[in-house]
Amino acid sequence: MVDNPPHGTLKTRLIFPLFLCGVAVLVGRLYNIQIQNHHYLLKLAKKQSEITTEVPARRGTIFDCNRRVLTVSLERPAVFADPGIVAVPARARRWLPRTLGVPTAEFKKFLAASPPDVIDDVTDPTLKRLVNVTKRLADYLRTPPELLLRRLRTATDARLRGAAQKLSPVLGIPEPDLRRALRRDTRFAWLKRRVSEATARRIKQLNIRGICVREQQARTAPPGLKIGQWLGLVGTNGHGLEGLELFHDRRLRGTPGLAQLGRDARGNGIADSAEPAVPPKDGCNLYLTVDRRAQRILDGELERTFAQFSPGSVSGIVMEPSTGRIVAMGSAPGLDAARVHGLSREELRRRLRNHPIQSIYEYGSTFKPLVAAAAIDLGLVTPDSPIQCENGRWKYRGRLLHDHHPYGKLSVTDVIVHSSNIGAAKLGLMLGADRLQQLVSFYHFGRKSGIKLPGEASGMVTPARRWTYYTTTSVPIGQEIAGTPLQLTAAFCSLINGGRLMQPYIVEAIEDPNTNDLTRRTPKELERVISPETSAKMRRILAQVVERGTGKQLRNANYQIGGKTGTAQKVNPDGGYSQHSYVASFVGFAPVSRPRICVLVLVDEPKGSYYGSQVAAPAVGRIIDKTLAILDAAAPKTRTATRAFLKNAGDQNRSTTSNRERRG
Amino acid sequence: MGNRQLITGCVATLMLTGLVMVYSNTAVSCGLNPLTNNSVVKQAACVLLAVAAIVVLAHLDYHILARHSRAIMLLTLAALAAVLVFGPRIHGARRWFRAGPLSLQVSEFAKIAVILYVAGFISRKRHVLGDFVQGFLPPVIVLAVVFGLIMAQPDFGTAALLGAVVITLLLVSGVRWRHAAPLLVTAMPILFLLIRMREYRWRRLVVFLNPWADPQGAGYHAVQSLITLGCGGLLGVGPGCGRQKLGFLPEVKTDFTFASFGQETGFVGCVLLIAVFVALFYAGVRISRSAPDLFGALLSLGVTLLIGFQMFINIGVVSSALPTKGISLPFVSFGGSSMLALSVGIGILLNVSKHCRGDPALDVRGATRKEVQG
Numbered sequence A: 001m002v003d004n005p006p007h008g009t010l011k012t013r014l015i016f017p018l019f020l021c022g023v024a025v026l027v028g029r030l031y032n033i034q035i036q037n038h039h040y041l042l043k044l045a046k047k048q049s050e051i052t053t054e055v056p057a058r059r060g061t062i063f064d065c066n067r068r069v070l071t072v073s074l075e076r077p078a079v080f081a082d083p084g085i086v087a088v089p090a091r092a093r094r095w096l097p098r099t100l101g102v103p104t105a106e107f108k109k110f111l112a113a114s115p116p117d118v119i120d121d122v123t124d125p126t127l128k129r130l131v132n133v134t135k136r137l138a139d140y141l142r143t144p145p146e147l148l149l150r151r152l153r154t155a156t157d158a159r160l161r162g163a164a165q166k167l168s169p170v171l172g173i174p175e176p177d178l179r180r181a182l183r184r185d186t187r188f189a190w191l192k193r194r195v196s197e198a199t200a201r202r203i204k205q206l207n208i209r210g211i212c213v214r215e216q217q218a219r220t221a222p223p224g225l226k227i228g229q230w231l232g233l234v235g236t237n238g239h240g241l242e243g244l245e246l247f248h249d250r251r252l253r254g255t256p257g258l259a260q261l262g263r264d265a266r267g268n269g270i271a272d273s274a275e276p277a278v279p280p281k282d283g284c285n286l287y288l289t290v291d292r293r294a295q296r297i298l299d300g301e302l303e304r305t306f307a308q309f310s311p312g313s314v315s316g317i318v319m320e321p322s323t324g325r326i327v328a329m330g331s332a333p334g335l336d337a338a339r340v341h342g343l344s345r346e347e348l349r350r351r352l353r354n355h356p357i358q359s360i361y362e363y364g365s366t367f368k369p370l371v372a373a374a375a376i377d378l379g380l381v382t383p384d385s386p387i388q389c390e391n392g393r394w395k396y397r398g399r400l401l402h403d404h405h406p407y408g409k410l411s412v413t414d415v416i417v418h419s420s421n422i423g424a425a426k427l428g429l430m431l432g433a434d435r436l437q438q439l440v441s442f443y444h445f446g447r448k449s450g451i452k453l454p455g456e457a458s459g460m461v462t463p464a465r466r467w468t469y470y471t472t473t474s475v476p477i478g479q480e481i482a483g484t485p486l487q488l489t490a491a492f493c494s495l496i497n498g499g500r501l502m503q504p505y506i507v508e509a510i511e512d513p514n515t516n517d518l519t520r521r522t523p524k525e526l527e528r529v530i531s532p533e534t535s536a537k538m539r540r541i542l543a544q545v546v547e548r549g550t551g552k553q554l555r556n557a558n559y560q561i562g563g564k565t566g567t568a569q570k571v572n573p574d575g576g577y578s579q580h581s582y583v584a585s586f587v588g589f590a591p592v593s594r595p596r597i598c599v600l601v602l603v604d605e606p607k608g609s610y611y612g613s614q615v616a617a618p619a620v621g622r623i624i625d626k627t628l629a630i631l632d633a634a635a636p637k638t639r640t641a642t643r644a645f646l647k648n649a650g651d652q653n654r655s656t657t658s659n660r661e662r663r664g
Numbered sequence B: 001m002g003n004r005q006l007i008t009g010c011v012a013t014l015m016l017t018g019l020v021m022v023y024s025n026t027a028v029s030c031g032l033n034p035l036t037n038n039s040v041v042k043q044a045a046c047v048l049l050a051v052a053a054i055v056v057l058a059h060l061d062y063h064i065l066a067r068h069s070r071a072i073m074l075l076t077l078a079a080l081a082a083v084l085v086f087g088p089r090i091h092g093a094r095r096w097f098r099a100g101p102l103s104l105q106v107s108e109f110a111k112i113a114v115i116l117y118v119a120g121f122i123s124r125k126r127h128v129l130g131d132f133v134q135g136f137l138p139p140v141i142v143l144a145v146v147f148g149l150i151m152a153q154p155d156f157g158t159a160a161l162l163g164a165v166v167i168t169l170l171l172v173s174g175v176r177w178r179h180a181a182p183l184l185v186t187a188m189p190i191l192f193l194l195i196r197m198r199e200y201r202w203r204r205l206v207v208f209l210n211p212w213a214d215p216q217g218a219g220y221h222a223v224q225s226l227i228t229l230g231c232g233g234l235l236g237v238g239p240g241c242g243r244q245k246l247g248f249l250p251e252v253k254t255d256f257t258f259a260s261f262g263q264e265t266g267f268v269g270c271v272l273l274i275a276v277f278v279a280l281f282y283a284g285v286r287i288s289r290s291a292p293d294l295f296g297a298l299l300s301l302g303v304t305l306l307i308g309f310q311m312f313i314n315i316g317v318v319s320s321a322l323p324t325k326g327i328s329l330p331f332v333s334f335g336g337s338s339m340l341a342l343s344v345g346i347g348i349l350l351n352v353s354k355h356c357r358g359d360p361a362l363d364v365r366g367a368t369r370k371e372v373q374g
Helices: A015-038 A038-049 A095-100 A104-112 A116-123 A127-141 A145-171 A175-183 A198-208 A243-249 A248-254 A292-309 A344-352 A364-377 A412-417 A421-442 A469-477 A485-496 A530-548 A617-632 A636-645 A655-659 B003-032 B038-058 B062-067 B069-086 B108-125 B134-150 B157-170 B179-198 B198-211 B222-230 B255-291 B294-318 B336-354 B365-374
Strands: A050-055 A069-081 A191-192 A211-220 A259-260 A285-288 A313-320 A327-334 A384-389 A393-396 A399-402 A409-411 A482-483 A500-502 A507-512 A517-520 A523-530 A562-571 A578-592 A597-604 B096-099 B102-105
Touching: A015 A038, A015 A409, A015 B222, A015 B255, A015 B294, A038 A050, A038 A597, A038 B222, A069 A198, A069 A421, A095 A104, A095 A145, A095 A421, A104 A116, A104 A127, A116 A127, A127 A145, A127 A469, A127 A485, A145 A175, A145 A191, A145 A198, A175 A191, A175 A399, A175 A517, A191 A243, A198 A211, A259 B134, A292 A313, A292 A327, A292 A597, A313 A485, A313 A617, A364 A412, A364 A421, A364 A485, A364 A530, A364 A562, A364 A578, A384 A399, A384 A421, A393 A421, A399 A421, A399 B108, A399 B134, A409 A412, A409 A562, A412 A530, A485 A530, A485 A597, A523 A597, A523 B062, A530 A562, A562 A617, A578 A617, A636 B102, B003 B255, B003 B336, B038 B336, B062 B069, B062 B134, B062 B294, B062 B336, B069 B096, B102 B108, B102 B336, B108 B134, B134 B157, B134 B179, B157 B179, B157 B294, B179 B198, B222 B255, B222 B294, B255 B294, B294 B336
Parallel strands: none
Antiparallel strands: A050 A259, A069 A191, A069 A211, A285 A507, A313 A327, A313 A597, A384 A409, A393 A399, A500 A523, A507 A517, A562 A578, A578 A597, B096 B102
């Protein structure tokens, strides 16, 4: 440094050292802030600049027994709006004075005289903010705000109409509806969910302020499957509303994860700043007992029957007798799980009713085999024991019983084959009230089957204290006892599977995708209702029904079918039995020696014909034919894979599929 | 390294740092593309203009300025008065002349003008400086008028900065302490009154003592600034990665840009940036000492002090070592007027150094002394 300046009067020697001292203080201060208090201040910063958001878990997929998808959650574009900004431009510094008819210079003066938040409102405007600015401006100009506000409203309405006009054809929503949605006083409104990729692209191309597209999980089912009744629905909030989606909702839903998201001072998230936090736990996958192909067959036949007889409803169940697995289930009019949107609320409610488990019917003649089986099992009769059928008219304790055709003496087999009411009533009397009551409870009538679907009905059984002499003759012919189609199918299966009442079930396995744990369900035997020998006798008797009795028209089916018809008069609301409304049903199984499927079709109030043999039996025959055909032709690969996957759980029955029994 | 290279290097470093920080601070609000980012383009234009100003003034003999220093002062006074009348009110203050997108903050140029005037005055009246009436009073009166005009805008920070620079210049050049001391003593209550006069100044002062008492209100600036700096730690979060600038830290582009810089480059970056200022200050003082005449010495010292003090106050405010005042960081903060005015100062500094005995290009004595010292 120069020591001897020519103008030696300046005393600058101390300046630089003093400055250095000052700088040292600054550096010390910075050290204190940045190093010593780093962690504390960082925590404060994170607290104000990070938001924790939920990362949605993927809802579990529901598969059929061959690992084919029944419903799955897919990311689909959804269009939403920020109604607060649709009606205003991105920057309003020029737009606002022009709109309000205020000179720009005047407006600038107003801005200069206003606090900074007004400028903020103008540079990042929302409708609400501009209304406030306009009010302040009116205040500043000392004019009443009504005129300016009206001008603002006219202009924003025009912008809104323009947006609605452009959006309407793309989204397929009528303009007035769109305008209503966009005028709402919120910052978020869904316009349309589950739009196609093409629509999403077009929306993005339109580039309307405040209209955005976001990927959202949407429940998707293969179209054409009428499984909505038991599969159920998922609400817009991602919660199950009906059916399996409701019953297994908590498992399907999974646990959402957490993400730390950076945000700016306005609370807007910073897109690419997501930090690893708690990952979401995806929902469990369900593997059902249902076979998608069998379901399609059932759907088709139910719809066909529905169209033919225009009844109130048609219920159908396909069950595996040895295990209680539901192979297919449904009722017409059905609910296509892929086409739920667009149905009216009433229509949706009507179609959502899962008749097979939620509606109860008096069964009529389909109940008779249960009584016969009990009588045979107890050794009271043999299939060949003669029963006096009184030529079609028999008065018991003042009540007249009729048969459709007059018969004299019939064997027990023939009582079932020809569906004699008098014969069945006499079998009931042989058993007596106590044993009939035992029988009813043995087959779990009046109790829920426990299929694990919401809204299952338990049925109506005459309690012991109201049991009369009539009841003893009514129950054997399927009166004074009512239950669901599912209960009847399960009971019928026990007659033909060796006497074991199996609990019906629809969920084969639940898989946790996070741990790959597989929880398998094994068939559950509820009761042993009859001996295997009696069961074999019953199969032969029921085969005779098709061979030469009320189910004759199924004689020529591809498979040897056994079954029982039912034609029940419905109970009038004011008491007594109706002469007009019937419940026609047929429950059948095949092949007779080793039944692989048991099918019930129940038609509620058919028009035209009402006999079970004419209304329900043909449908059952076709269902059995087609279903067994596809089960026989099943690609062994898929089935092997499935079986390996399910680790052979409770699958012993499936192995019997090789012992096919076909009729030439 | 020669003084001129040092100064050029320091100023270039600061300007580029400022440009990067302006981009970093406005990328989110004004646009990611620097070519369309309003603030970046504006700042880049200011840098070009500032470089032009440096080049021009480096080649303009500073003695010409000495001759016109009183005229320049009068012009400045007129401009300061005019801005109070014609300037638009922005955020409640009249500090700017506006013409379309351009705006000029008069007080920034007033700083240089005052330094010119004081340097001219002292060099002319160096023999009577010890006299109260002739040597001390005139510059103090002129200063008081300027001070008053700037306070009327109001721009308390600039006034205080200017006061500090002028007092230092006077003291260094031989004004007697007993003349200055009463002024300082009387200035204290006036200062206190001025602070009490405006509620916000008093609040700032009180809050400065404990900003955490009201972190959402009066202490907001200080607290956010501390949080921003504190996030940086040793090495910072990386350029552009700071989050405090996203609306949490007010005035991040201008007065609080150092906080954002501290967050993104950490303690190391802060110390390096301060080191650049220290080097600049060091070179300035060296030029002042080796200036061929008193005017040049005072002029260069004034400019050096102005830049040094401004840096000191700005970083002091940002780190809450001083109460909040609107003072920008030289060459780094966004803003054309400050950059241009200080560049004029740097140009003068460079021109003075051209005439220096210490300049090896002009003077052999410096070289011989180096040899002797070596």
